[in-house]
Amino acid sequence: MAVVALSADPRGMPAQTREVHAALRGVTRVYGRLAALGPLDLDLVKGEFFSVVGPSGCGKSTLLDVLSGLGRPNAGSVTFEGAPVAGVPDGVGIVFQEDASFPWLTVADNVAFGLRRAGTDPAEIARRVDYALGFMGLTDFAGAYPAQLSGGMRQRVCIARTLVTQPRLILLDEPFGALDQQTRLLMGDELLRLWRETGATVLLITHALDEAAMLSDRIGVMSSRPGRFIEIVETGWPRERDSRIVAEERFGHVTARLWSHLREESLKAIGKKSVP
């Protein structure tokens, strides 16, 4: 097994400043008779970039559901900024796995949605929407309707719509699933830049191991259903980083380590035994 240097703190901060931003304790989720998740524990550190990888159907979206307060766990507790979660707390932004753009609104109106509902000052809305559109490369499509955009662009609309509200915890469920590999890498860079600039905590669900390895401070590897964390891998990347780290030797080690855990679980998920 490849050895990955695990530093005590991936961002080189002294241990005592590691403040828990959101926490799951003994969380389980059951759908009817199907155990979908847990029991599972997780501490998200304030300001970290945490990714979740796991075999298909292992409960990743369910984890996001419970953590965001959209769904209630059957057992265990969920806290955000020290308070128990019931309903989506203020300061949490979500990007869903499915296309969630509003087809009746233009791109700009989609992005402005959350701010308008929150009653933000119109001049401030215009300023933030402009910035978010530029950030996501959507400026030329501000007046277009989602139906006129590609799947990847619609997903960018949804990301922009979440980002403009400046959440302190951003939950993203496979947001780049519809993108090609090159765009995916570049969007990853943008996400890193945003994460650095805002200081937000990010939880990213992805099925791409290289994406997880490139973006994250820590990566939680989930077992097949019911999903639990079988290991949490610390990458030790500096806070200043971008997609060029894929060229580093260490990147290969992290990815290989993720795969060594995941291979077994993925085989289980598709109903096969491990082949030696």
Add this chain to the structure above:
Amino acid sequence: MTREREVIMTRERAVTLTRIAWIAGFVVLLEAVCRLHLVNPLTLIPPSEMATTLWGMLASGEIAGDIARTFSTVAIAVVLAVAIGFTLGVAIHALPRVRQGLDPLLASYYSIPTFVFYPLFVAIFGLNSVPLIVLGMAFGVPAMILATLNGLDRVPRVLMRTARSYRLGRLATLAHVVMPSALPYLLTGVKLALAYAFIGIIAGEFILADAGLGHAIAYAYDGFENRTMYALMLFVLVVVTGLNMTLHAWEGRLMRRRARA
């Protein structure tokens, strides 16, 4: 505009032109049949005469009162049918049990012969607009309930979750997510409510009323005033078709905007 869209637009224009051509052809044929005396002039008059008679009646203002009466009654019936149908639809959608019980009733609403109850309505409410409004709403309300249920069923789950992720309350979710998402389906309900209101109210006026277009048509019919009768029928036909086409065009625009390429 992309080339694909241009092609679609041209095709639509072609469809519209064909439709107009068909109508024009039918009118010309009717005109010829009448002018050649193939039908008794006491039975049918040429379309051109219908039009000139109608023009005269409109210009003189003699039917202004009837028009105002019928249209205001229809307007009230449509607004009430849409508002009541939508509200009931939202309520029924929120109560699955109630819905299960109501489903078979709603699905067969059109088989109820509401006109049979018209005399009863008149007896209850008196000979005024109220029984006509009730008659005009009788089909519109269930049609709007069904359209609302259909629209609400089709709001994507992820959009409802998005609403919750923005911490919208019930009313805000209804106004900013559910209604816009369901709008094309709601429009179908409005279209039906409008058609049903015209049918119910003009027929009601025809049976028993002291004013209104239906009453004027019946009056002309009883007095053998064929020109007046056909002119009024032409008027109703043109107005109803025009209104329906306007709604249809709006619906088409919404659908096109949302159609995923």
